[in-house]
Amino acid sequence: SQKIEQNSEALNIQEGKTATLTCNYTNYSPAYLQWYRQDPGRGPVFLLLIRENEKEKRKERLKVTFDTTLKQSLFHITASQPADSATYLCALPYSSASKIIFGSGTRLSIRP
Amino acid sequence: GAVVSQHPSWVICKSGTSVKIECRSLDFQATTMFWYRQFPKQSLMLMATSNEGSKATYEQGVEKDKFLINHASLTLSTLTVTSAHPEDSSFYICSARLGGSPGELFFGEGSRLTVL
Numbered sequence: 001s002q003k004i005e006q007n008s009e010a011l012n013i014q015e016g017k018t019a020t021l022t023c024n025y026t027n028y029s030p031a032y033l034q035w036y037r038q039d040p041g042r043g044p045v046f047l048l049l050i051r052e053n054e055k056e057k058r059k060e061r062l063k064v065t066f067d068t069t070l071k072q073s074l075f076h077i078t079a080s081q082p083a084d085s086a087t088y089l090c091a092l093p094y095s096s097a098s099k100i101i102f103g104s105g106t107r108l109s110i111r112p
Numbered sequence: 113g114a115v116v117s118q119h120p121s122w123v124i125c126k127s128g129t130s131v132k133i134e135c136r137s138l139d140f141q142a143t144t145m146f147w148y149r150q151f152p153k154q155s156l157m158l159m160a161t162s163n164e165g166s167k168a169t170y171e172q173g174v175e176k177d178k179f180l181i182n183h184a185s186l187t188l189s190t191l192t193v194t195s196a197h198p199e200d201s202s203f204y205i206c207s208a209r210l211g212g213s214p215g216e217l218f219f220g221e222g223s224r225l226t227v228l
Binding site: 031032034036041042043044045046049051089091093098099100101102103104105 | 116118144146148154155156158161203205207209214216217218219220221222224
C-alpha cells in the first residue's frame with residue numbers, strides 16, 4: 001500500500017537559516033505532491049503544489065523539489081523566521097486521485 | 113482563497129450521545145468534501161469522502177454506522193458521531209477542493225470533540 005514518510009518528527013533551527021524538510025513515499029507514482037502548513041488547533045493551509053514533470057517550484061521564501069526517481073520531495077524555507085514555526089505536512093493523491101493522504105508531519109521550530 | 117467553515121469548533125458531550133459537525137463551503141460549491149480525523153501529535157487520517165447527492169465513501173476501518181455523513185447540498189456536509197464514546201474524542205477536520213484534481217484542499221478550522 002502507499003506510504004508517506006516525513007523523516008523528522010521535529011526540527012529546530014536558528015532564525016535566518018534554511019530549514020529543509022523531507023518527504024519520502026513508496027509503492028506508487030503520484031502525479032503531483034502538495035505541502036501544507038498546520039498551526040496547533042487549526043486546519044492545514046495549502047502552501048505549494050508540484051507536479052511530477054516539475055523539478056522545482058518556488059514561492060517567496062519557499063522552495064519545493066520533486067524527485068520521482070528517488071520518490072522524494074524536499075521543502076525548503078530560506079531566511080527562516082520564528083513565525084515559520086509550525087507543523088508542515090506533505091500530501092499525495094492516491095486511489096482515484098481525488099483523495100489526498102498526508103504524511104505524519106514535521107514540527108518545525110525556529111528559535112530567535 | 114476559498115473559505116470552508118466548520119461548526120462547532122469544540123464540543124463536549126456525554127458518552128452515548130450523538131454529535132453533529134457541520135462543514136460549509138462559503139464562497140464556492142463543493143461536490144466533494146473530505147472528512148479527516150487527527151489525534152494529538154499525529155497526522156490527518158482520511159475517514160471518508162462525502163459526495164453531494166450520494167452516499168459517502170468510507171476508508172477501510174471507519175465504521176459508517178458510527179460516523180454518519182450527509183452531503184445534502186453543494187455547500188454543506190455534516191458528520192454525525194453516533195453514540196459517542198471517549199475513544200471518539202479527537203480533532204475532526206473537513207476539507208473541500210475548489211475545482212477538480214489536482215487542486216489544493218481548503219480546510220475548515222476543525223472541531224475538537226471531547227466525550228466524557
